[in-house]
Amino acid sequence: MSTETFGFETRAIRSQLERSQYLEHSVPLYLSSSFVFEDAEDMRASFAEEKDRNIYSRFSNPNTTEFVEKICQMEGAEAGYAFATGMAAVYSTFAALLNSGDHIVSASSVFGSTHTLFTKYFPKWNITTSYFSIAEPETIERYIQPNTKILYAESPTNPAVDILDLEYLGALAKKHNLILIIDNCFATPYIQNPIQFGADLVIHSATKLIDGQGRVLGGITVGKEDLIREIYLFSRNTGPSLSPFNAWVLSKSLETLAVRVEKHCENAEKVAAFLEEHPNVKTVKYPFLKSHPQYEIAKKQMRLGGNIVAFEIKGGIDAGRQFLDKIQLCSLSANLGDTRTIVTHPASTTHSKLTEEERLAVSITDGLVRVSVGLETITDIINDLKQALS
Structure with a gap:
């Protein structure tokens, strides 16, 4: 039976790593900081990325891989990367994709820490942000400049639960060749899938409804493979990766x-x-x-x-x-x-x-x-x- 034909709940429960030689029913914890190689050639090929394997848990780990793959299936995404927190996902996603001189167009209603990134820290690196009013999405094009690279929004917004038309944002981003990033934290992949409406990347603070029980911190960005590749390269060098234990908890949380x-x-x-x-x-x-x-x-x-x-x-x-x-x-x-x-x-x-x-x-x-x-x-x-x- 193909997992592609299964419903949301079945995929959330049955999509998992291959069982080890112990044939465990529930995926075990892989609490290892690093992984060993068979020989010098295996080690060389692994670091050259000629092999898809685990090297170091800052890069990847079986538990984080399972969590990422599940969210990708739920969101209809090509690839993803998991982070220690939701804000680590937000910061790393923008930092990986933006260069000095780039410009962001963002909805005015965003999480407080995201607003602080845009107004206090990104300007240090000559990255600027223009805000459009939630009540006037038709004005977005006024704020788009030649150096605009990203269109960003939350929907529903935090904390006033305003709603933005994702299909409209998707068409606008495509028209102006912008990267559309949607924070989908309030909705979760079960309620809403922004990629269906034209989003290039979707961000979640997994600390919230994905965990659902106030136990662990986590974040994730999923979307187009070429964009995730840039985010992965940035993150494996800067170190905001999700811990294997938290990934294991979050992957189990997805089952419910x-x-x-x-x-x-x-x-x-x-x-x-x-x-x-x-x-x-x-x-x-x-x-x-x-x-x-x-x-x-x-x-x-x-x-x-x-x-x-x-x-x-x-x-x-x-x-x-x-x-x-x-x-x-x-x-x-x-x-x-x-x-x-x-x-x-x-x-x-x-x-x-x-x-x-x-x-x-x-x-x-x-x-x-x-x-x-x-x-x-x-x-x-x-x-x-x-x-x-x-």
Whole structure:
């Protein structure tokens, strides 16, 4: 039977390395920093890349290989490389592909650390960034310059869960010969596959829903083989590789990704519906609520609405802090995609380093709260949110 004909869940569970002589049912851990060679010729050929084999775990390892191959299958990608963290994936991907003098066009709403890379560190190397408004994607072409190399976006965005039309971005990147990179962290490969819409590369912070249980850090970039080759060469020399143990954990996590994400989304939709009716809530944003401004786009490119709900509490920043102080069951954490429901107040935490003007430009109001809806009993989640809002 060909694995290509199998469904998503079957491939996530049954795609694995060849069994060793011990015929193990579950793939073992390969906790080895390096690998041995049969003789001098084998060693020479391996370093000359005439053989596809493991040399050193900073380059590759059986556990990271399995994890990468699974994500590639799920995303429809040609190749990939796994990193120690999601931000290591973001930084290494850009650093490998950009040269001094290059230009990035990015959506204005990106993860705080990504924004810091674009505004604080990349300018040191004469790499500049222009931001387009999420609300005005039709203006993107205004920002494209002769030296623009990359078009970048998150969809859904962090933390306001705005949606960008990936098909539109794909057509635009092709028209201007740009590399389209999409951060697919909030959606996971189960909900959305940006490569189908024209993305050249897809990035995940595997720390989030891919792990799903708040245990390990990890990141991955997958996409076109020629681009991944550049990222691989950069990364094997700079060392941001994923550890074999974390790769093993993440590969096992993929086996339950579909069933976990289904339940996350079911709970999140119910949380969003509850919040939309609450008198102390000003606005609610969830991709599969009909009130979401990009609802039709979300339905076109996403299988489910995801596990993130963003809502604005009446009363601004003080009301947001009071809400957090009253939470009892849910966790206060900067993470997301955990089995445990997590609430965050971006204006005073994850995006506090942005000016008020910068926050408002990306839909982060003083009263905005991000909820990463977990897998607890839905009535318990809602009851905790209800008492904290009262």
